[in-house]
Amino acid sequence: MTEVTDIQSDSPTANRSMLLKWSWRELWHGQLWPVAVALTLIIACVFALAALVVRVEKIMVDQGRSMIAADLVFRSANPVEQPTLDKAEQLGLVVSQQIRFGTMTFSDEAMQLVSVKSVESDFPLRGELELKSPSGIHHQVQPGELWLAERLFDLLKVEPGDVLAIGDAELKVSGTIVQEPELSFNPFSQMPAVLIHADDLDSTGAIQPGSRVQYRAYFTGADSQLKALQEQVELEPGQRWLSETSQGRTGDVIEKARQYLSLTLILVILMATATLVLTCMHYASTRTEVVAMMKSLGASKKWLWQWLARQLGMLFGLALVAGVAIGALLEYLLRVPLVDVLPDPLPGIGFTPLVVSVLVALLVAIPGMGIPLLKLVDAPAISVIQRMDSWQTSNKGYLLALLPLAAGLLWLGSNGLMWLTLLGLAAILVILAVVGVAIVRGLKRGRWGAAITLALSRINRSPMATGAQLAALTSSLMLLTVIWLLRSDLLADWQQTLPADAPNVFALNISPEQQRAYLDMLDQQQVMRSEGYPVIRGRITHINEEDLLERSQQGDRQERDESLRRELNLTWRDSIPVHNEVVAGEWQATNGVSVESGIAERLGIALGDTLAFNVNSQPFSAEVTSIREVEWRNMRPNFYFIFTPDVMAKLPATWLVSFRIEADQQAVINQLGRDYPTVTLLDLRTMATRIQGIMQQVSLSLSVLAGLGVVSGLLLVMTLLRLSLAQRRDEIRLYRTLGASRKRVSATVWGEYGIMALLAGVMAAAGAEAVVAALVKWGFELPVSWHPTMWLVVPLLSLLLVVLIIRSMINSLLQPVRG
Incomplete structure (x- = not known):
């Protein structure tokens, strides 16, 4: 009992000094360096990934919120109630209101159906509004101003300074809307935009009883405040919250990207955990004889734990410093390919990556290193002269695995x-x-x-x-x-x-007499286009002779579907569009209707059902012969219901076509607007x-x-x-x-x-x-x-x-x- 006995009998200071030197030598010349490398990799990877995730998510959220002009939007078919606005102000949120409606606007030479947005001076709360006038660029709408979408200048034959009539008000055209943050994704409901100030709304007299008006309240503030507001406001029919994750294409992209970011982080942590556990098991197996020898020389478990604790403390400190430094460098290098698309300045990362990397390392290291080390300390002294692959040890060490499990339950939740x-x-x-x-x-x-x-x-x-x-x-x-x-x-x-070749312009309200000539003009200009679709607005009224309105009044959950509260766009064709996929049944030539799978599931529509519709007080019915998968996000003409020609062809309809205008084909849009003034052009290029x-x-x-x-x-x-x-x-x-x-x-x-x-x-x-x-x-x-x-x-x-x-x-x- 020489060295160990002497060490344990020395003064505490000498003992600590000896342990420190020995621990340092063991760290670099023993078998702990692979553990240090594994732990450094864990911290570096988690830090870099967490930092990049924080940046990317902030950027995506900011982009998504810029698309709705605020952090949160309250949309209602009725004026926003004052208690809702009061609650927002009490929570410290910034509030701005908007009223939008469709109306006719008149110039001296023409008239046009437009979408009027009445906004306050602080609009938008997020994103950028760019307005161009002869005097320069502006970013807010002031009282007395009237701003028009670019194509309205050709349609109405006006210039800045001319006067337009909107309802009872006559307003002077201030200039062009170059860019606005919020854009509609529905080509069937989009009209050229007009911006006026909220102070000028009453003078128009355009909002009358029975007018179709939409009211919006925009909020910005901390996420906790926004969440509190949503919890305090009980939605009524016709009301809805809009956020960055609820806006069609971008909302779907952002939500899936968030899921992927979180999943990637989890998988990297899993890989790091497996490696660290195996590395620690290897270290414990290589030090069995050393521990047994020290025990044979009189070392106690307490002394062994002090010896190991110093090694592990130095190891974790070195791994933390090296891991964070390498992780920060790695995160910087990972941003290099994104330099052209990332905003300037970049959003900060705060302390989240550091905290996450340290916590992950600790939660992984405590059981990963603790369990094999507990077994190592229990190694019998006889292992010095007789190699033993296993020995009796306490199973309490496995309770350490509850730490990462509890953390995982808390983090992942539901x-x-x-x-x-x-x-x-x-x-x-x-x-x-x-x-x-x-x-x-x-x-x-x-x-x-x-x-x-x-x-x-x-x-x-x-x-x-x-x-x-x-x-x-x-x-x-x-x-x-x-x-x-x-x-x-x-x-x-x-x-x-x-x-990349998605349609970016829709032409609506093409009369049957114009349809052939309109398509021929697009073909002559070598414009990539879809087929022409006849369009009729109508409602679904019955499923197998059961009145949907009556079921809705009885409170059936399915019948509160939004598609039943408005007119739908109906069409007919000789065949299924090539960009739709039939998932049940098959297309038939007569007395049939093909139903989109989503609305079929929501309303309980099955093959063989008879559906009744009403178009301009004219009822008709058809049998469901097929169910289709529709990709609503591809900006192509898509429909809930597609009929065979014999069902609807005799009803009066207008036509729709979508096409793609390239950057050098602006003249085509202007020419179409002049030659076909009654056709509504929905320019979705921006x-x-x-x-x-x-x-x-x-x-x-x-x-x-x-x-x-x-x-x-x-x-x-x-x-x-x-x-x-x-x-x-x-x-x-x-x-x-x-x-x-x-x-x-x-x-x-x-x-x-x-x-x-x-x-x-x-x-x-x-x-x-x-x-x-x-x-x-x-x-x-x-x-x-x-x-x-x-x-x-x-x-x-x-x-x-x-x-x-x-x-x-x-x-x-x-x-x-x-x-």
Whole structure:
């Protein structure tokens, strides 16, 4: 009992100094450096990812809120009640009101149906309003001003300074609306915009009993204040809250991007956790003899914990400093590809990334390091002279695993997407581990060369160890594959949502006499267009002779659907549009109607049902012959109900066509407006450009995040392989000492890890396909697609990593033990 006994009998100061020096030496010259590297990687990856997530989410939220001109919007069919405004002011929110309505405006030479927006001087609360007059650029509407959408100047034949009549008021045209933050996504309800000040609204006299008017209140403030306002206001029929996540295309993109950001962060943490646990287990196994020796020399558990605590404290401090520094640098490098689409200045990241990275590291490290170290401290002193693979130890250490579990429950809460992912991963990993062990056992029965036979024998020696190793390698490969495949599926969906050649102009109210000539003019100008669609406004009134209005009055939940409170756009065709997909039934030539799947589900419409409609007091009916999937976000003409021609062709209708105008075809729009003054042109180019800009920004951000997740996964896989080979070092050196040739041992190592890599790669591809299919279908609500190339790429990637790691370590592994 020499050194340890002496150390324990020294003064506390000398004892602490000795422990500190020993701990420092153990950290750098022992086996703790792989743990330090793993912990540094965790902190760096989580910090970089969290920082980028914070920035990207702030940017996306800001962009989304700019699209609605506020942080939150209250929309109502009736004037916004004063108690609602009072509650907002009590909560410290900034409030602005708007009233919008459709009316005719008259110049000396023409008239036009327009959408008038009566705004206050502080509008918009978010985003940018750009108004151009002969005197310059303006950003707010002042009393007495009248601002017109650009195409109204041609339609009304006016210039700035001319006078227009809106109702009873005559207002002088101030200039052009160059850009406004809020834009409508519904081509059927969009009219050219006119902006006036709220003080001039009463003078127009345009709002009369029975007028179709929409009232809006805009709010900005802290998220907690906005949430409190929503909770205090009880919505009535005709009222709705609008936020950045409820605005059609952009809302859907932002919400799915948020889900992906959170999911990527979770998956990176999972990969880091698996690596740290295995690294710590490796460290504990290598220090068993050292601990046993110290125990044999009289070291107590308390002294051992002091020895380990100092090492771990220094380790965590070094990993924290290095991890945050590397993470900050990594986050900066990740922003380089986004420099053209990120705003200037960038939103700050605050302390969230630092707090998240530290908490994640602690929650992962406490059980990941604590459980194997508790077992290590219980190592018996006899292990010095007799190697023991297991010994009796307390199971209380496993209670440490409750810490990250409790944190996960608190963090994830009721997030169904996350729980679906985690449960699916757990189930698939267990299945794949069992399948992997079974495959290896099956391979052993075959006839192979000596090296492969020896490799299979080595793998089959410990089924539990093999299963754990395969599960670790497979999980890392599978998680990085999931990150990349989800990113690919999301981007593919968004590209279909608004492709580069999407229509950006709609022409409505084309008379039957004008329809052929109008389409011919578009073709002569080589304008990309859709087919022409006849359009009639009507209501659905009965399903199988059951009155929908009566059911609605009885309070049936289904009948409160918005589609029943307004007239719908109905059309007829000889066939289903090519951009619609029939999911049930089939198109028939006569007495049929094809129904969009969403409204069919909401109203309980099934194949064979008879639907009754009313158009201008003219009733008619048709049988449901097919159900269609419709992508409402692609800016093409889409309809809830499409009839066969015999049902509706005799009813009076106007025609609709959508087309794409390129930057050099502005003259075509002007010519169409002059030649067909009664046709309503809905120019959506500004809206489409803004949406595509947001989607480009989000897409690039998600690609960078996916790249970070994949890189962190690759680093973790390489760490796992290095640890696994390091564990084999003593065994391989023993083979060399006993006379095994370098060639035989080398072939065995290559065979063993080649088999493991191929198995892990194939199982990772299979598992990733299953997880992504479940997430896409039930989490992101997208169509499921398969990725056959991944079944080749992932195994090849796994083999490549094995080749890199083995080649870097093979020489040191093959050195015999020297006496």
